[in-house]
Amino acid sequence: MSARTDTNAGGRWLGLYVLGYLVFLYLPVLLIPLFSFNNSIQAAFPLQGFTLDWYRSLYGNPALSGALANSLVIGVIAASGATLCGITVSYMDLYGRSPLAATISAIARLPILIPGVIVGISLLILVNLIGLGPSRISIVLGHILVALPTTVVVMRSRFAAIPKTIREAALDLGASDWTTFRRVMLPLSAPAVLSAFMLAFLTSFDEFIVVFFLAGTEPTLPLYIWSQLRFPRSLPTVMALGTVILCVSFIIAGSAEILRHRGLGAARRNPA
Amino acid sequence: MSSTIAAARPLPENRTAPAFRFAMLLPGGLVTFFLILFALGLVLFLAFRGNDGSLLGVGLTVENFVTVATDPLYWTVTLRSLVIAGLVTLATVVTAYPVAYYLAFRAGRRRNLLLFLVTLPFWTSYLLRVFAWKIVLAYNGVLNSAFIETGLWSQPTLAFLNTPAAVVVTLAHAYAPFAILPIYVALDTIPKSLLEAASDLGARPFTSFRRVVLPNSMPGVLAAALVVFVPTVGDYVTPAMVGGPASTMIGTLIQSQFGKANDWPFGAALSVCVMLVILCVVLVARGADRRFGSRT
Numbered sequence: 217m218s219a220r221t222d223t224n225a226g227g228r229w230l231g232l233y234v235l236g237y238l239v240f241l242y243l244p245v246l247l248i249p250l251f252s253f254n255n256s257i258q259a260a261f262p263l264q265g266f267t268l269d270w271y272r273s274l275y276g277n278p279a280l281s282g283a284l285a286n287s288l289v290i291g292v293i294a295a296s297g298a299t300l301c302g303i304t305v306s307y308m309d310l311y312g313r314s315p316l317a318a319t320i321s322a323i324a325r326l327p328i329l330i331p332g333v334i335v336g337i338s339l340l341i342l343v344n345l346i347g348l349g350p351s352r353i354s355i356v357l358g359h360i361l362v363a364l365p366t367t368v369v370v371m372r373s374r375f376a377a378i379p380k381t382i383r384e385a386a387l388d389l390g391a392s393d394w395t396t397f398r399r400v401m402l403p404l405s406a407p408a409v410l411s412a413f414m415l416a417f418l419t420s421f422d423e424f425i426v427v428f429f430l431a432g433t434e435p436t437l438p439l440y441i442w443s444q445l446r447f448p449r450s451l452p453t454v455m456a457l458g459t460v461i462l463c464v465s466f467i468i469a470g471s472a473e474i475l476r477h478r479g480l481g482a483a484r485r486n487p488a
Numbered sequence: 489m490s491s492t493i494a495a496a497r498p499l500p501e502n503r504t505a506p507a508f509r510f511a512m513l514l515p516g517g518l519v520t521f522f523l524i525l526f527a528l529g530l531v532l533f534l535a536f537r538g539n540d541g542s543l544l545g546v547g548l549t550v551e552n553f554v555t556v557a558t559d560p561l562y563w564t565v566t567l568r569s570l571v572i573a574g575l576v577t578l579a580t581v582v583t584a585y586p587v588a589y590y591l592a593f594r595a596g597r598r599r600n601l602l603l604f605l606v607t608l609p610f611w612t613s614y615l616l617r618v619f620a621w622k623i624v625l626a627y628n629g630v631l632n633s634a635f636i637e638t639g640l641w642s643q644p645t646l647a648f649l650n651t652p653a654a655v656v657v658t659l660a661h662a663y664a665p666f667a668i669l670p671i672y673v674a675l676d677t678i679p680k681s682l683l684e685a686a687s688d689l690g691a692r693p694f695t696s697f698r699r700v701v702l703p704n705s706m707p708g709v710l711a712a713a714l715v716v717f718v719p720t721v722g723d724y725v726t727p728a729m730v731g732g733p734a735s736t737m738i739g740t741l742i743q744s745q746f747g748k749a750n751d752w753p754f755g756a757a758l759s760v761c762v763m764l765v766i767l768c769v770v771l772v773a774r775g776a777d778r779r780f781g782s783r784t
Contacts, residue, residue, distance in 0.1 A: 227594050234590045234602070237583065241609055241664060244620040247630055251623065259623040260633035297515075305516035308509075317513060323520040328715060329766060330528075331722020333739040334759045337746050338527035341534060341756075344543050361523050393508040415611065422613035425725060429746065438615050445619065445729075455623075458616045469611035473604050 248462065252455035259451065270456035280457070283440035287421055290352060290436060294359035295416035301360065302367025302412050303405075307397065310375050311383070321372070325365045332425030335361060340429040350432040358426045363416035370415065370476070374408035375401065407475040414472040418465055437461065528763075534756035545753040552757030562741070562758070569738040570765070572655055573721035579660040580716045581709060584667035588708075589701075591668070592675035603672070610665040618729050621658040625649045625730060650732025658730050659720050666719075667712040674708020675701070710773045717769060722762055738762055 247259070255265035274280060301324065308314070309321035327335060336358070343354040378401065386396040402409070424438040431439055441457065444450045535552055537545030556562045587606060595602050609617065624630045625648035632648070635641040648654060678701065686696035724739035731737075738758065745755025 230586055230590045230594060234587050237587050238605060240661070241606065244624055244661060245609065245612065245617060247623060248616060248620055251630075258628050258633075259626070259630060260628050261630065261637045262633075297519075301515045301519050304512045304514075305520075308512050308516070312509065312512070314509075316517075320513065320516045320520050323524055324516060326520075326524060329718055329770065331719055331739060331762060331766075333722045333724055333742050334528075334531070334762065337742060337752075337755060337759060338531045339523065340746060341530045341543070341752070342523070342527040345530065357523060360519060364519065393505040397508075397512075418611050422611075422615070424613075424615045425723075428743075438613065441615060441619070445622075451623070454619070458613070458619065462612055462616060465612045466608065469608055470604070472611075473607075477600070 245462065248455050249459040252452065252459045254452070257449060257452060259455070270452040271460075273453050274456055274460070280440060283435050283437045286352065286434050287437040290355050290359060291417045291420040294356045294363060294420040295413050297356065297360040298363035298367045298416040298419075299371075299409060299413045301364055302371045302416075303402075303409065305364075306368050306372035306375055307401065309372065321368065324368045327361055328365050332362075336426040336429035339426065343430065350430050352432070352434060354430040354432075355427050355436065358430045359416075359420035359423055362423055362426055363419040366415050366419060367412040370408055370412040371405065374405045374476075378404050411472040411475040414468050414475075418468050418472075422461070422465065531756045531759050534753050535760045536757075537753045539751045539753045541750075543752075552754045553761075555754065556757055556761055565736055565741055566738055566761070566765070568652070568735070569721050572652060572659070572735070572737060573717050575656050576659040576663065576720045577713050577717045579656070580664050580667040581671070581712050583660075584664060584712065585671055585705075585709070588668050588671035588675055588705075591672050592678075606668050607665055614662060615725065617662045618658055618726050621654070621661065622649070622729050625654050649730055650734070652731065652735040654730040654732075655726050655735045655737075658726050659723060662726065663716045663720060666715045670711035670715065671705060671708040674705040674711075678704045707777050710777050714770065714773055718766055721766065 250263075251259040252270055253266055253268070254263050255267040255269070256263075305317075305321050305324050308317035312318075339354065339358050339361070340350070343349060343351070343357065348354050348357075382404070383396055383401060386400045387393075391399065422438060423436075424442065427436055427439060428442075435443065437457075441454055444454050534545055536548055536550065538547045538549050538551065540546040591599055591602055591606075622629075626632070627645075627649065629648070632641075632645060636643075682700055682704070683696060686700045687693075691699065721737075722739040722742070723737060724743045727735045727737045727740050739762075742755050742758045742762070745751050745758065749755075
């Protein structure tokens with residue numbers, strides 16, 4: 217009995233600790249939205265007054281809208297590429313039964329073990345060698361690489377969660393590999409595909425370390441922010457922009473998470 | 489009707505389908521072999537070349553590595569990077585463990601929500617998370633002004649920003665979400681029967697934690713340490729934003745070789761050294777993993 221009260225008290229302390237941890241995790245980030253509404257150049261207490269001026273200054277800024285357009289285009293293309301690679305790599309890893317497929321899958325997850333700065337410089341050497349140079353295409357290549365581990369992991373766990381019998385039934389009924397993949401396995405994992413795409417898009421949209429080396433004359437949104445950080449007067453604008461970016465990230469990541477879980481439930485229910 | 493019959497007949501080439509295999513392996517194969525292996529090969533190649541301003545350098549030399557090994561500057565910076573990354577790894581793993589433990593054993597119905605909350609920052613901009621710390625630690629920043637406002641201090645202090653401690657705190661915060669998930673997965677996969685057996689055999693909660701839970705979760709702890717250590721040891725953004733000149737890290741040096749200093753072969757040699765260090769860390773982690781694995 218005393219042991220049980222002990223664990224309950226321990227659990228309460230642990231719960232408090234987790235709460236504190238979450239505060240530590242979110243508090244610094246939430247300061248950005250807080251000060252983005254503050255009527256002062258300085259991000260300091262006491263708060264001066266409520267204003268939307270910093271958000272208004274985001275409108276009609278050609279450098280900013282150019283960077284935003286770049287980020288969106290690069291994000292969509294890179295996420296499409298990374299998702300395509302994630303789907304095919306993980307599918308072949310699970311069902312290809314070849315050492316080559318397993319090797320490709322292992323290498324695809326390797327970028328986790330390479331610091332971003334080295335990914336950046338290795339691609340910088342590569343794109344200069346093949347004549348692309350720092351450009352939007354180079355950024356797309358870099359972001360496919362950065363997002364690849366995510367898409368492979370998401371798709372692999374999804375394909376693995378589909379009962380083996382479904383694929384075997386399709387093959388036994390005479391469907392070709394291609395038909396089985398396109399008509400059975402892909403529709404069953406559609407929510408995960410969308411989830412992988414969204415997470416890959418976010419990875420590209422927020423990525424800074426690699427893009428720093430690969431950008432030519434057209435910056436992406438994180439590079440634009442970086443360039444603005446040198447000017448103390450533009451910090452409130454950066455905070456307003458940061459708030460918008462954080463909101464978009466939260467919404468996309470939240471949707472991706474919901475999709476991943478919802479889809480998984482459906483796949484497990486269907487065969488039963 | 490005829491198409492149904494044709495489709496129902498399993499054709500032998502459908503079983504092997506080399507075209508399907510080729511098409512499915514192509515995108516991943518291109519990316520992994522060309523963008524990862526070939527690009528890393530280029531770095532290795534460039535590391536053994538001399539700098540003549542051209543893209544791939546000139547000659548064949550180990551001079552770059554001799555410079556790295558003999559110049560004390562690089563030893564200092566490498567050592568500093570290892571210490572900072574080591575401290576960050578230690579801090580993130582130790583603080584993440586109780587959270588992962590709570591998620592695995594105590595969270596109950598709140599588990600999915602909590603898991604989502606701790607992983608959400610992972611998907612937000614790294615640059616913004618670091619920037620947040622810059623405004624927290626700045627001379628005219630949040631921390632100083634809050635302390636003065638509450639009367640704890642009368643003067644703002646310069647002691648926060650531009651210190652290695654600022655780098656450690658910022659990196660630990662930026663990479664905190666990386667550590668929780670691997671540990672949680674390891675804890676969650678411990679069979680509940682093991683814990684019941686321990687308690688049935690009379691182990692107190694703490695003994696059962698120390699002798700059963702902790703050893704069984706070590707693979708997750710090591711994986712967490714690795715995914716935090718690797719990106720932090722090569723980081724150049726955080727030292728630039730909150731670190732000041734006293735916290736230059738090896739990533740900063742690599743970045744400047746490909747920027748201002750414009751000595752790509754030497755930057756490549758530094759990168760190779762960093763990769764070797766990471767390889768050593770991976771091997772040590774693997775060895776430790778195997779030791780813990782054999783104990784269970």
